[in-house]
Amino acid sequence: MLLCIDCGNTNTVFSIWDGTRFLCTLRTSTEHQRTADQYFTWYTTLVRHHGIDADITDVIISSTVPRVVFNLRVFTDRYFNTRPLVVGRPDCLLPVAPRVDPGTAVGPDRLANAAGAFDRHGGDVVVVDFGTATNFDVVAGDGAYVGGVIAPGVNLSLEALHQGAAALPHVDITKPDRVIGTNTVACIQSGIFWGYIGLIQGISERIRAEYGKPMKVVGTGGLAPLFATGDGLFDTIEDDLTMHGLTVIHAYNKENGAL
Numbered sequence: 001m002l003l004c005i006d007c008g009n010t011n012t013v014f015s016i017w018d019g020t021r022f023l024c025t026l027r028t029s030t031e032h033q034r035t036a037d038q039y040f041t042w043y044t045t046l047v048r049h050h051g052i053d054a055d056i057t058d059v060i061i062s063s064t065v066p067r068v069v070f071n072l073r074v075f076t077d078r079y080f081n082t083r084p085l086v087v088g089r090p091d092c093l094l095p096v097a098p099r100v101d102p103g104t105a106v107g108p109d110r111l112a113n114a115a116g117a118f119d120r121h122g123g124d125v126v127v128v129d130f131g132t133a134t135n136f137d138v139v140a141g142d143g144a145y146v147g148g149v150i151a152p153g154v155n156l157s158l159e160a161l162h163q164g165a166a167a168l169p170h171v172d173i174t175k176p177d178r179v180i181g182t183n184t185v186a187c188i189q190s191g192i193f194w195g196y197i198g199l200i201q202g203i204s205e206r207i208r209a210e211y212g213k214p215m216k217v218v219g220t221g222g223l224a225p226l227f228a229t230g231d232g233l234f235d236t237i238e239d240d241l242t243m244h245g246l247t248v249i250h251a252y253n254k255e256n257g258a259l
């Protein structure tokens, strides 16, 4: 079985792929101090809790935080006796090479999203990924990642307001019924929610116009469903898109003898 690890700047997610479906998805906060033994304790507790009998033979990692990869490598090596495939490293093959400025290191999450989106939709897709950052990943007709947009993430924006303005509390993100807030919390919620709706709509439209061909817009990441309510921003929402992309990249490496 394949263990897929998607490590973002906020959360690290483990998913076990049995070749047909994901058996479980485990989430922990991203901390570079976490050791191989700590990962294993956490992992085995939850796998047992879910009643899963997982025989992990392969591991693939996407990490937007370079520092955590060392301990994840040790974890993989020590407990599964296997060398992980790390997306973005030279020895990890990609189904299609990205087309970006020379010397650009594309985030591995974006490479995984591109592989996942191409496999499911066949290209000409924009992936909107709500992580620590809100990323737009443009996937061309041949499956290549060809660029996109990086905007501050929803929680980062909320946190920045709270940090930077003495009188503004930390608030939870929800969809307000009205745009005009009549108290501080409602005003902030409106600014974040409707601000992001505008950002997603505006950027998607501009990407479409610049790209010049019809494109699908796929939402992913924990907050995608919140923004999907009502406004028709996305053609589909796929929570497991990055993980799916990891299975696609892993299969490609197997087929092409890189493993």
Ligand SMILES: Nc1ncnc2c1ncn2[C@@H]1O[C@H](COP(=O)(O)OP(=O)(O)O)[C@@H](O)[C@H]1O
Pocket (backbone or CB within 6 Å): 007, 008, 009, 010, 011, 012, 030, 130, 131, 132, 133, 153, 155, 221, 222, 223
């Ligand atoms: N379903 C959700 N509801 C509310 N907040 C969420 C949800 N899913 C994720 N978040 C928040 O969104 C932010 C980004 O989450 P995540 O997608 O895990 O980011 P990353 O991949 O960059 O680590 C985090 O602050 C997380 O707490």
Ligand SMILES: CC(C)(COP(=O)(O)O)[C@@H](O)C(=O)NCCC(=O)O
Pocket (backbone or CB within 6 Å): 007, 008, 009, 010, 064, 105, 106, 107, 108, 109, 110, 130, 131, 132, 133, 134, 135, 150
């Ligand atoms: C923009 C990101 C920080 C988003 O990652 P996140 O932590 O939100 O999962 C990540 O994609 C990244 O580090 N990218 C490198 C630069 C680039 O892709 O152009």
Ligand SMILES: [K+]
Pocket (backbone or CB within 6 Å): 007, 008, 109, 129, 131, 132, 242
């Ligand atoms: K992510």
